[in-house]
Amino acid sequence: MEIKEIIEKIVSDKKDVGGIKQVYYAACGGSYGAFYPAKTFLETEATEIKVGLYNSNEFVHNTPRAFGENSVLVVASHKGNTPETVKAAEIGKKAGVPVIALTWITDSPIAEHADYVVKYTFGEGKDIAGEKTIKALLTAVEILNQTEGYTHYDTFMDGVAKIDHIVKNACKHVEKRALTFAKNHKDDKVIYTMGSGAGFGAAYMESICIFMEMQWINSASIHSGEFFHGPFEITDAEIPFVLQISEGSTRALDERALRFLNRYAKRVEILDAKDLGLSTIDSSVVDYFNHSLFNNVYPVYNQALAIEREHPLTTRRYMWKVEY
Numbered sequence: 001m002e003i004k005e006i007i008e009k010i011v012s013d014k015k016d017v018g019g020i021k022q023v024y025y026a027a028c029g030g031s032y033g034a035f036y037p038a039k040t041f042l043e044t045e046a047t048e049i050k051v052g053l054y055n056s057n058e059f060v061h062n063t064p065r066a067f068g069e070n071s072v073l074v075v076a077s078h079k080g081n082t083p084e085t086v087k088a089a090e091i092g093k094k095a096g097v098p099v100i101a102l103t104w105i106t107d108s109p110i111a112e113h114a115d116y117v118v119k120y121t122f123g124e125g126k127d128i129a130g131e132k133t134i135k136a137l138l139t140a141v142e143i144l145n146q147t148e149g150y151t152h153y154d155t156f157m158d159g160v161a162k163i164d165h166i167v168k169n170a171c172k173h174v175e176k177r178a179l180t181f182a183k184n185h186k187d188d189k190v191i192y193t194m195g196s197g198a199g200f201g202a203a204y205m206e207s208i209c210i211f212m213e214m215q216w217i218n219s220a221s222i223h224s225g226e227f228f229h230g231p232f233e234i235t236d237a238e239i240p241f242v243l244q245i246s247e248g249s250t251r252a253l254d255e256r257a258l259r260f261l262n263r264y265a266k267r268v269e270i271l272d273a274k275d276l277g278l279s280t281i282d283s284s285v286v287d288y289f290n291h292s293l294f295n296n297v298y299p300v301y302n303q304a305l306a307i308e309r310e311h312p313l314t315t316r317r318y319m320w321k322v323e324y
């Protein structure tokens, strides 16, 4: 079933009990980050519907009180077997809440606790419009459009149609820069990421899943607005930052951070969504596509960094190896 049809079914099922009032997203790590645009979309665009984004285990142990007959639960797990996310889905299913599971492996434990299983694209040459991030966004967009209505629905779909081409061009565009970045940062003990708005999840993922998990480099993702409320005190000529400059409403926050870094830092890698071609998407919806752009440009850097550091992205010492 397409996401549009899934939501039509849920909306129809909930007609007699007051409709959809809350949408909850629960996942871990990279899948959690991929939900960031969907969460931001509903926070920004919806006037009635409430949205929550949860780490799966927090959802399990601190389930929101509003979770019930007017809720929808969307979970995501790449391999469909992360225990905390499977448990979150199970809680949803047991509560009679419709559970939509986004996964790459449809024949996996999470499918047992989902009412609707959605497979997304992944891997070399994937269609960016079919990725987890966009599928998650579509759950949010369809829910809003089919309940409160969404004025920019057609414009949003035009963005979906454009994103694959934009991202693939952007990846080519950064190839040389990524090699230079890898050479310049191969011995760094810390690299910070920075961003804002609906694209912040990409900075979060790069920090926790790549620099920390896959390269064992210390990192934190700093919100560009929050930078001036503590983190900027660590700035000097040696400390490296990767700064996402979004297209859309929060660009001013990122540009402010850049102005500061241009004065006091020396090692700043700038990922500017405008420079990377995102502006061909209409300004009314462009915010929600920053994540897909940044999150797919980062791997060009990550591959180069892993090769330069001779530390394959698949290396782990604890994950999936010890009990945790």
Ligand SMILES: O=P(O)(O)OC[C@H]1O[C@](O)(CO)[C@@H](O)[C@@H]1O
Binding pocket: 028, 029, 030, 031, 076, 077, 078, 079, 080, 081, 082, 085, 209, 213
């Ligand atoms: O539930 P998923 O999406 O399979 O995630 C499992 C793991 O994959 C990562 O997202 C990346 O390795 C981790 O952060 C997470 O623990």
